[in-house]
Amino acid sequence: xxxxxxxxxxxxxxxxxxxxNGISLGSLYAMIAIGxxxxxxxxxxxxxxxxxxxxxACYFAFFGITLFHMPWFVSFIFxxxxxxxxxALIERTAYRPLRDAxxxxxxxxxxxxxxxxxxxxxxxxxxxxxRFPNIPVLAQNVSIGSVQIQVISFVIPILTIxxxxxxxxIVNHTKVGxxxxxxxxxxxxxxxxxxxIDNVISMTFIIGSALAAVGGFMWGIKxxxxxxxxxxxxxxxCFVAAVIGGIGNIKGAVLGGFILGLGEILIVAFFPQLSGYxxxxxxxxxxxxxxxxxxxxxxxxxxxxx
Amino acid sequence: xxxxxxxxxxxxxxxxxxxxxxxFIQVEMDSYIRRIVNLxxxxxxxxxxxxxxxxxxxxFALGQAGFMAIGAYAVGIFTxxxxxxxxxxxxxxxxxxxxxxxxxxxxxxxxxxxxxxLVAFVIGTPVLRLRGDYLxxxxxxxxxxxxxxITNASSITNGALGIKNIxxxxxxxxxxxxxxxxxxxxxxLINSSYGRAFKAIREDEIAAEAxxxxxxxxxxxxxxxxxxxxxxxxxxxxxLLGTVDPKNFLFTLTYNFLLIxxxxxxxxxxxxMLGAIIVTxxxxxxxxxxxxxxxxxxxxxxxxxxxxxxxxxxxxxxxVLFWRKGIMGTEEFTWEKFVYFCHHPLAYFKKGVQxx
Amino acid sequence: MSVVLHTxxxxxxxxxxxxxxxxxxxxxxxxxxxxxxxxxxxxxxxxNMITGVYKPTKGNVFFTDANGxxxxxxxxxxxxxxxxxxxxxxxxxxxxxxxxxxxNVIIAKHLHLKSDFMSATLHLPWYxxxxxxxxxxxxxxxxxVNLWNMREEKASxxxxxxxxxxxxxxxxxxxxxxxxxDEPAAGMNPNETDDLxxxxxxxRDKYKLTVFMIExxxxxxxxxxxxxxxxxxxxxxxxxxAEEVQNNQRVITAYLGEDEDA
Numbered sequence: 001x002x003x004x005x006x007x008x009x010x011x012x013x014x015x016x017x018x019x020x021n022g023i024s025l026g027s028l029y030a031m032i033a034i035g036x037x038x039x040x041x042x043x044x045x046x047x048x049x050x051x052x053x054x055x056x057a058c059y060f061a062f063f064g065i066t067l068f069h070m071p072w073f074v075s076f077i078f079x080x081x082x083x084x085x086x087x088a089l090i091e092r093t094a095y096r097p098l099r100d101a102x103x104x105x106x107x108x109x110x111x112x113x114x115x116x117x118x119x120x121x122x123x124x125x126x127x128x129x130x131r132f133p134n135i136p137v138l139a140q141n142v143s144i145g146s147v148q149i150q151v152i153s154f155v156i157p158i159l160t161i162x163x164x165x166x167x168x169x170i171v172n173h174t175k176v177g178x179x180x181x182x183x184x185x186x187x188x189x190x191x192x193x194x195x196x197i198d199n200v201i202s203m204t205f206i207i208g209s210a211l212a213a214v215g216g217f218m219w220g221i222k223x224x225x226x227x228x229x230x231x232x233x234x235x236x237x238c239f240v241a242a243v244i245g246g247i248g249n250i251k252g253a254v255l256g257g258f259i260l261g262l263g264e265i266l267i268v269a270f271f272p273q274l275s276g277y278x279x280x281x282x283x284x285x286x287x288x289x290x291x292x293x294x295x296x297x298x299x300x301x302x303x304x305x306x
Numbered sequence: 307x308x309x310x311x312x313x314x315x316x317x318x319x320x321x322x323x324x325x326x327x328x329x330f331i332q333v334e335m336d337s338y339i340r341r342i343v344n345l346x347x348x349x350x351x352x353x354x355x356x357x358x359x360x361x362x363x364x365x366f367a368l369g370q371a372g373f374m375a376i377g378a379y380a381v382g383i384f385t386x387x388x389x390x391x392x393x394x395x396x397x398x399x400x401x402x403x404x405x406x407x408x409x410x411x412x413x414x415x416x417x418x419x420x421x422x423x424l425v426a427f428v429i430g431t432p433v434l435r436l437r438g439d440y441l442x443x444x445x446x447x448x449x450x451x452x453x454x455x456i457t458n459a460s461s462i463t464n465g466a467l468g469i470k471n472i473x474x475x476x477x478x479x480x481x482x483x484x485x486x487x488x489x490x491x492x493x494x495l496i497n498s499s500y501g502r503a504f505k506a507i508r509e510d511e512i513a514a515e516a517x518x519x520x521x522x523x524x525x526x527x528x529x530x531x532x533x534x535x536x537x538x539x540x541x542x543x544x545x546l547l548g549t550v551d552p553k554n555f556l557f558t559l560t561y562n563f564l565l566i567x568x569x570x571x572x573x574x575x576x577x578x579m580l581g582a583i584i585v586t587x588x589x590x591x592x593x594x595x596x597x598x599x600x601x602x603x604x605x606x607x608x609x610x611x612x613x614x615x616x617x618x619x620x621x622x623x624x625x626v627l628f629w630r631k632g633i634m635g636t637e638e639f640t641w642e643k644f645v646y647f648c649h650h651p652l653a654y655f656k657k658g659v660q661x662x
Numbered sequence: 663m664s665v666v667l668h669t670x671x672x673x674x675x676x677x678x679x680x681x682x683x684x685x686x687x688x689x690x691x692x693x694x695x696x697x698x699x700x701x702x703x704x705x706x707x708x709x710n711m712i713t714g715v716y717k718p719t720k721g722n723v724f725f726t727d728a729n730g731x732x733x734x735x736x737x738x739x740x741x742x743x744x745x746x747x748x749x750x751x752x753x754x755x756x757x758x759x760x761x762x763x764x765x766n767v768i769i770a771k772h773l774h775l776k777s778d779f780m781s782a783t784l785h786l787p788w789y790x791x792x793x794x795x796x797x798x799x800x801x802x803x804x805x806x807v808n809l810w811n812m813r814e815e816k817a818s819x820x821x822x823x824x825x826x827x828x829x830x831x832x833x834x835x836x837x838x839x840x841x842x843x844d845e846p847a848a849g850m851n852p853n854e855t856d857d858l859x860x861x862x863x864x865x866r867d868k869y870k871l872t873v874f875m876i877e878x879x880x881x882x883x884x885x886x887x888x889x890x891x892x893x894x895x896x897x898x899x900x901x902x903x904a905e906e907v908q909n910n911q912r913v914i915t916a917y918l919g920e921d922e923d924a
Contacts, residue, residue, distance in 0.1 A: 094623065103438050103439075104364070104366055105626055107439055108564065109623065109626045109627065111561060111564060111622075115558070115561050116619035116623060119612060122615065123611075123612030123615070123616045126611075232558075236450070239443055240443075243443075276454065276458035277454055277455075279454055283444075284451070286447055287432055294440075491783060495783040498779075499768075499769075499777075499782055500772075500779045500782050502772065505758070505761060505765070506769045506772075509758035510756045510758055514758075514769070515741045516752075517769060517833075517836055518744035518770070518772065519772055520739070521741065636760065
């Protein structure tokens with residue numbers, strides 16, 4: 001089915017459905033992209049393991065409900081806490097020791113951490129896909145006109161916007177946030193000014209991982225097949241989203257997430273013959289952005305001092 | 307004092323000796339050992355190819371899996387006998403433009419390498435201007451794009467079904483020769499003015515440029531050469547396995563080579579060989595940890611499938627955290643060092659000893 | 663006297679900050695010209711505009727090559743500019759730290775290499791010939807500064823003063839017509855500065871160079887400069903010979919501050 005057929009067959013209802021899907025997916029990407037952008041803003045490194053943290057969040061949630069028989073909202077809290085701790089742990093063991101090492105070392109360490117998480121999940125939970133438990137109150141459908149939308153599809157974007165506002169408030173109007181902004185500008189100076197760098201960085205990872213956990217939990221509900229490699233593609237794509245929006249810029253990450261999510265869904269909707277290339281879309285956008293506007297849509301240009 | 311002529315002589319002797327070893331392995335050893343040796347040699351080629359960009363130029367590129375795939379598929383597509391192709395491409399018929407083109411393995415290998423180099427040129431042009439982490443992600447992304455294209459271009463690559471019935475190559479001697487050629491070529495390259503230009507870029511890009519080294523040209527050159535040899539390695543890999551499948555070339559495969567060069571020393575040619583031996587050997591030997599282990603009749607629950615890779619990942623982490631230079635760092639194992647070792651075996655390992 | 667480097671008024675702005683404004687330079691062949699001024703005056707920025715690291719917000723840079731042809735080198739790639747005949751050293755010494763002294767210098771010969779990479783890798787005869795020539799030249803250069811014996815040492819292992827010399831030698835290996843030195847005497851004591859002064863004069867004569875340098879050591883500047891430009895906050899506040907500049911009121915104020923009683 002080519003573009004014109006797809007276009008002709010598209011009704012208002014199915015278009016609305018696609019838009020909703022796109023916005024949901026975009027919100028998930030946005031949540032995860034924030035974690036990348038915050039870490040990059042402060043440490044100038046890509047946390048390769050971030051996508052895998054999302055994956056671990058899914059497993060935490062899964063086991064919270066199935067193994068520990070928690071009610072889903074308790075499992076939700078549990079997931080956030082556990083994932084935040086995991087993020088802080090990774091920072092402490094894999095990144096902090098290399099803070100003064102050449103740039104490439106931290107990169108390799110991040111890759112190693114990602115690799116380790118994937119293999120660990122594969123070993124602990126086996127590679128067989130597990131089915132995320134159904135949560136009736138979120139999975140039920142709501143009718144708007146002739147469109148059936150799952151409740152979760154509303155919850156995700158709303159949750160994302162709420163988290164974004166809370167985060168922006170923290171960053172712009174609290175002492176902790178000011179410390180984070182200072183560290184991201186120049187961490188040597190910030191240290192000299194008496195800011196505890198280690199704490200600020202840990203806090204950044206905790207917040208980023210907590211958001212990833214929210215994203216992961218929602219992801220599990222929307223895409224119930226959980227495997228150890230589930231974080232890989234979203235991880236890469238969410239980094240792309242962060243770059244599109246301007247790496248280091250939180251609003252940019254959210255914008256990038258929505259652009260990618262919507263773009264992906266709509267491209268497949270209008271060009272069904274390209275659906276196999278769906279994952280390639282993000283990378284193609286990445287190359288284009290890096291070529292024409294490397295600082296991203298909302299980013300700032302910096303010049304290197306020679 | 308070791309003159310150039312003497313060192314050359316020693317090198318030739320060493321190669322002949324190792325070829326005799328390869329011959330011995332081929333003739334006397336069973337297929338299991340032969341397979342491991344072959345895999346080790348192929349991994350050495352690809353590890354070394356990655357070292358060109360990551361170790362010598364200092365460009366953090368993670369695209370080896372994609373370039374391997376190109377080489378492997380070149381072999382897969384063109385070396386399967388024409389008569390057998392319809393049975394392999396049973397779901398989607400093979401593209402009529404290529405269905406009758408047959409290449410002997412040697413030609414297919416070179417072809418695959420060249421295609422990989424061409425793709426590297428196309429990718430390199432926008433991507434090599436990027437800084438460290440961005441370059442890593444971009445090359446990773448391209449590696450995945452290559453794999454996605456392969457998975458979808460069913461009439462050329464048979465898509466997700468993969469290609470079977472590739473005429474196998476498992477002669478250790480031949481693979482050894484290709485490895486030798488690769489290592490010799492890259493050693494000569496690194497020792498030439500171009501190799502020095504690469505290292506200059508690694509040390510200080512801005513100074514290198516100020517000394518007249520065109521960054522774009524040299525980074526691209528290194529990237530293309532790296533892709534070429536990764537393609538050759540991939541082609542050999544496809545021939546060794548006898549089948550190719552897009553799932554074989556996930557970007558996580560690149561991590562194996564990353565481990566090889568980190569372990570062996572980024573910027574050391576001999577290090578890449580050592581790293582390959584350890585990683586390939588380790589991957590095989592550690593298989594034992596994937597099986598349940600019993601001591602005194604008690605099953606130890608720790609060892610089950612997946613543990614081997616966990617150990618590997620831990621090894622990579624430990625290496626980068628505590629042993630960043632790897633075994634060789636940026637040094638090579640030269641004949642001078644070998645002679646020194648022969649005279650003073652124990653002193654060789656003392657830190658700070660300079661073998662002149 | 664022919665002019666080697668000529669700019670029309672150049673301005674460099676970074677966002678809201680003007681680092682250099684209306685800098686107009688004329689550097690004559692064979693002369694030693696100095697660019698001085700308090701820290702942050704925009705001197706290294708000026709260098710970076712000339713060598714292609716920065717694209718001037720306004721203005722053009724013109725370089726006259728050995729054939730007398732005037733080329734607009736504004737915002738060209740640094741490697742292209744180096745090939746045309748401008749070499750430089752850096753304020754914070756940018757040697758190839760982990761490479762040997764020898765390698766540092768011979769790398770600077772790469773830009774002259776005509777052989778392609780296959781010829782070089784296969785060590786074909788014409789490459790070997792070029793390589794031998796380069797080796798001979800590097801040997802001569804290193805011997806001229808007494809670094810031949812240290813040629814296998816890592817560049818980072820050299821004492822500071824010798825590192826500076828190495829950086830200059832490395833720049834010389836590119837056969838420049840114009841040599842830009844960014845604070846070559848930084849961190850040197852008076853003796854070393856004297857040696858450096860003699861050294862600069864020597865290489866200028868020996869290699870028929872034109873030298874344009876940024877410096878803070880006034881004895882060095884006043885001793886060998888044929889012409890001096892003085893910058894302050896990006897503006898050119900004086901230009902002329904050593905005496906003219908020394909007696910210029912604006913220069914004195916810039917360096918020593920206002921006389922409070924005046």
